[in-house]
Amino acid sequence: DGGITQSPKYLFRKEGQNVTLSCEQNLNHDAMYWYRQDPGQGLRLIYYSQIVNDFQKGDIAEGYSVSREKKESFPLTVTSAQKNPTAFYLCASSSSPGSRGELFFGEGSRLTVL
Amino acid sequence: AQRVTQPEKLLSVFKGAPVELKCNYSYSGSPELFWYVQYSRQRLQLLLRHISRESIKGFTADLNKGETSFHLKKPFAQEEDSAMYYCALLSGSARQLTFGSGTQLTVLP
DSSP states (O other), X not given: OOSEEEEOSEEEEOTTOOEEEEEEEOSOOSEEEEEEEETTTEEXXXXXXXXXTEEEEOXXXXXXXXXXXXXXXXXXXXXXXXXXXXXXXXXXXXXXXXGGGOOEEOOOEEEEEO | OOEEEOOOSEEEEETTSOEEEOOEEEOSSOOEEEEEEEOTTSOOEEEEEGGGTOOBTTBEEOOBTTTTBOOEEESSOOGGGOEXXXXXXXXXXXXXXXXXXXXXXXXXX
């Protein structure tokens, strides 16, 4: 079954800890994205990658880091520097950057900082 | 900088009534606009794009450059249309999507 898989679905973290969210796709897509979804604020772009071994900051990259060592994988690390990390995180991919605007989304990961 | 505004957080209509979800944008270039939908317990997915001039599930959206709007319309709402709707703008050399804050549509029986 092709698609995007995010894990874990729910994650709890203590303040001061880093946490890594996984995103894997088997769609053979070149571009991958991480969005943060907060109530009343829609989706905000954290990082994106148009090709393996390359990525760029989005609108709210501070306190986050990513890597793109494989085409299929684009993990997001929420570091202790992120001031308000409790949120719902969505990973997405597209066949090419922009790709006529069609992104394919994962089911999301909900991070709660205790 | 580009911006997408959806002024209504919540919208309720009765089944069979017309529905219009508002979207306004701010962008200096030539806009490419989209509507995404998230049904309960489903993934966010593309509903329609302005460039295709298509009607999906009875929904249409017309780009009005003069009013910088891309409102989503359906003449007769159905209960299964209840969902969160996001308007999005494709922009920049990296062709990123900028999303609005979303409108939660509830169609009442």
